[in-house]
Amino acid sequence: MENNSVMAEFANHTPEELVAEILRLKDELKKSDSNYKNAGKAFDMEKDKLKNIFEAIQDGIYIVNRECDIEYVNPVLEKQFGPYQGHKCYAYFHGRDEVCPWCKNEDVHAGKTVQWEWTSAAGTTFDLLDTPLKNQDGTISKLELFRDISDRKKIEDELKKSHDDLADRTQELSTTLDHLKKTQNQLVDSEKMASLGRLVAGFAHELNTPIGVAIGSASMLQRKAKQVSVLMDQEEVDVDELLATLKSIDKGSVLILSNLERAANLVTSFKRTAVDQTSDEARVFHVHQVLNDTINTLSNRFKKTDIVIQMDCPDNIKVKSLPGALDQIITNLLMNSFTHGFNEGQNAGIIQINIQLLDGEQLHLEYSDNGKGIASENLEKIFEPFFTTHRAHGGSGLGMYICYNLVTTQLHGTLTCESIVSEGVVFKIDYPIEIQK
Numbered sequence: 001m002e003n004n005s006v007m008a009e010f011a012n013h014t015p016e017e018l019v020a021e022i023l024r025l026k027d028e029l030k031k032s033d034s035n036y037k038n039a040g041k042a043f044d045m046e047k048d049k050l051k052n053i054f055e056a057i058q059d060g061i062y063i064v065n066r067e068c069d070i071e072y073v074n075p076v077l078e079k080q081f082g083p084y085q086g087h088k089c090y091a092y093f094h095g096r097d098e099v100c101p102w103c104k105n106e107d108v109h110a111g112k113t114v115q116w117e118w119t120s121a122a123g124t125t126f127d128l129l130d131t132p133l134k135n136q137d138g139t140i141s142k143l144e145l146f147r148d149i150s151d152r153k154k155i156e157d158e159l160k161k162s163h164d165d166l167a168d169r170t171q172e173l174s175t176t177l178d179h180l181k182k183t184q185n186q187l188v189d190s191e192k193m194a195s196l197g198r199l200v201a202g203f204a205h206e207l208n209t210p211i212g213v214a215i216g217s218a219s220m221l222q223r224k225a226k227q228v229s230v231l232m233d234q235e236e237v238d239v240d241e242l243l244a245t246l247k248s249i250d251k252g253s254v255l256i257l258s259n260l261e262r263a264a265n266l267v268t269s270f271k272r273t274a275v276d277q278t279s280d281e282a283r284v285f286h287v288h289q290v291l292n293d294t295i296n297t298l299s300n301r302f303k304k305t306d307i308v309i310q311m312d313c314p315d316n317i318k319v320k321s322l323p324g325a326l327d328q329i330i331t332n333l334l335m336n337s338f339t340h341g342f343n344e345g346q347n348a349g350i351i352q353i354n355i356q357l358l359d360g361e362q363l364h365l366e367y368s369d370n371g372k373g374i375a376s377e378n379l380e381k382i383f384e385p386f387f388t389t390h391r392a393h394g395g396s397g398l399g400m401y402i403c404y405n406l407v408t409t410q411l412h413g414t415l416t417c418e419s420i421v422s423e424g425v426v427f428k429i430d431y432p433i434e435i436q437k
């Protein structure tokens with residue numbers, strides 16, 4: 001039928017027209033043939049380009065169909081897992097003979113993109129990205145991108161390990177620090193006890209003299225009393241001798257009395273100082289008296305030297321504060337002047353303690369000595385616990401630290417130190433007090 005209609009069409013044309021039509025058709029055929037060839041070339045070029053990309057890419061790429069048949073594996077991946085032709089993906093990658101229970105194929109075929117992590121039998125860890133790939137015939141394959149993250153993983157693991165190590169070390173350090181703090185507190189306590197020990201020793205030494213004198217005088221009195229009774233028993237009483245003996249009895253009594261008074265005063269000031277040192281109770285006291293007691297209990301230390309302690313303190317300053325803290329501070333400052341300021345044969349010097357009341361119920365205490373002074377590089381360290389220039393001679397380095405703590409935490413005040421080498425030191429202490437009328 002169709003041929004007939006073509007023939008009918010030809011019959012309507014002249015042979016010239018037909019020849020012209022044939023030539024036109026031939027020309028057109030030639031043209032479309034070259035178009036076809038060009039399209040094929042372009043297609044081949046695109047294919048090559050794609051292939052080159054797949055081969056040049058550093059990540060692994062593979063394509064698998066729904067039946068788990070591998071359709072393509074790029075060279076990077078093939079280098080690691082071997083030739084892929086004719087393999088199922090579960091056998092090729094996982095050495096299994098059936099579908100893997102963790103297979104993502106179904107999700108991908110349902111149109112999802114899945115990202116997951118997998119470590120191969122050889123120990124390489126991959127970040128995997130599965131995406132659906134639409135084929136020309138309408139079926140869907142899975143395109144999987146393999147990115148080797150072993151190095152990153154290794155760094156991450158190392159980082160985690162060093163983080164864990166760091167956490168362990170921090171924990172260890174904080175335990176050590178706690179331990180050190182405890183030890184430090186114990187040392188501070190034992191330094192306080194040592195200061196109490198010094199107080200007791202000083203006190204015992206001080207008591208020795210008046211009690212010794214009193215005992216000596218008492219035994220002298222005993223002898224004189226016996227002499228009196230002998231004199232009285234004589235037929236003729238020697239009045240002159242009797243009077244002389246009674247005079248020396250009187251002298252001896254005065255001596256006993258004054259020495260016992262001195263001992264009693266010492267006991268009183270010792271009692272106050274010891275109680276103050278061992279308790280941190282606030283009580284009402286005369287600043288002048290506490291300072292006197294403190295200086296008294298240490299005076300045996302200074303007795304054999306030419307060190308003079310001068311105190312300038314109004315004797316009517318009555319306050320409610322912590323006498324124990326004040327006593328400890330002055331004791332430590334005096335001991336330091338004695339040990340550090342005037343040591344090494346320098347036996348003369350002046351220690352000056354000035355007390356003033358400032359506006360707003362503030363006590364201002366200035367303590368100075370004219371000893372060796374403190375080198376400028378040490379000046380900022382003297383309040384640090386354990387800083388001492390006397391370690392070899394048994395210095396604990398806690399005296400100044402205790403002073404600093406007492407002033408700042410117990411008395412809520414401030415403490416500063418200035419010094420010029422060879423000229424001495426000046427400590428300035430200010431703290432609030434409750435003045436009592």
Ligand SMILES: Nc1ncnc2c1ncn2[C@@H]1O[C@H](COP(=O)(O)OP(=O)(O)O)[C@@H](O)[C@H]1O
Pocket residue numbers: 332336337339340341369371372373374378382387388389390391394395396397398399400401425
């Ligand atoms: N009056 C002072 N004169 C000179 N140096 C002093 C004086 N007071 C303190 N220092 C210095 O401060 C340091 C710390 O004193 P301290 O804490 O009492 O410790 P320690 O007396 O056990 O050495 C001393 O070792 C000394 O170098």
Ligand SMILES: [Mg+2]
Pocket residue numbers: 332335336397398399400
């Ligand atoms: Mg000291």
